Amino acid sequence: xTNDKNHIKSKEAQEALDxxxxxxxxxxxxxxxxxxxxxxxxxxxxxxxALVGAGIRTYNWLIIxxxxxxxxxxxxxxxxxxxxxxxxxxxxxxxxxxxxxxxxLVITAQKLKxxxxxxxxxxxxxxxxAVVFFIITIIARNSYFSRIYKQKN
Amino acid sequence: MKNSNxxxxxxxxxxxxxxxxxxxLGQVEFRVIRDELSVSDSVLSKHIKQLEDVGYVxxxxxxxxxxxxxxxxxxxxxxxxxxxxVEELKRIVSELQ
Numbered sequence: 001x002t003n004d005k006n007h008i009k010s011k012e013a014q015e016a017l018d019x020x021x022x023x024x025x026x027x028x029x030x031x032x033x034x035x036x037x038x039x040x041x042x043x044x045x046x047x048x049x050a051l052v053g054a055g056i057r058t059y060n061w062l063i064i065x066x067x068x069x070x071x072x073x074x075x076x077x078x079x080x081x082x083x084x085x086x087x088x089x090x091x092x093x094x095x096x097x098x099x100x101x102x103x104x105l106v107i108t109a110q111k112l113k114x115x116x117x118x119x120x121x122x123x124x125x126x127x128x129x130a131v132v133f134f135i136i137t138i139i140a141r142n143s144y145f146s147r148i149y150k151q152k153n
Numbered sequence: 154m155k156n157s158n159x160x161x162x163x164x165x166x167x168x169x170x171x172x173x174x175x176x177x178l179g180q181v182e183f184r185v186i187r188d189e190l191s192v193s194d195s196v197l198s199k200h201i202k203q204l205e206d207v208g209y210v211x212x213x214x215x216x217x218x219x220x221x222x223x224x225x226x227x228x229x230x231x232x233x234x235x236x237x238x239v240e241e242l243k244r245i246v247s248e249l250q
Contacts, residue, residue, distance in 0.1 A: 008159070013245040016169055020239060023173035026189050031178060076217060079185035080178050081224075147177075 028148045031082040037074050038137025041067060046130025049102065053109025053122030105129055158237035162207050167192060167200045172209070172227065172235045180213065180224040201225065209234060 048063045112121035187197045204210040209231030213224045
């Protein structure tokens, strides 16, 4: 199909473009975060907030290690990592917002428990944080689906 | 008709697929590329070596349970060359239709 190194036909170019789309779709499918991954991380984040909020600090290190193991296991089993398309400024802003939200939730849970005597507050806030985190992972998953669908068209 | 951004290194079917697989991702492990392309280790190594030689792809080695794993990613030069190549292919298709 190729006339010479610098001359190719339209049909060959179209076949190459189709092949590119197919591989890009395969690549995106590889890094599609599974539901168990989002659920596990959400559970661990919620547990960490509930424990710190309740003033129990004995198992914090274990939860942080479990989070790291979950992320590493997911990356290794997928055999691929996603490409960060956000700017450095956006990433820094997201990290600052996440850390601020974490401490805000922990402090709120501690205040409600210690000042107002609501012993259930850390558990409820931890559960709410877990649900919100899980919803965020579902949104991320859906954005991957739409990227894969976009590659199809 | 001279295709100015047409890249003969990238255009070979297997290398085109390697670049296409790497383009939307950060890093991809050797076994994943091999499985997606359905080629042998030696064939894949040969094509990756060609892409590495022109600076389009870089590799990182890591050890998991004592076994070496090789991860690959497109360099900025490789990404740019791939994008230009895709644009060129699109231009060829649109011009000749």
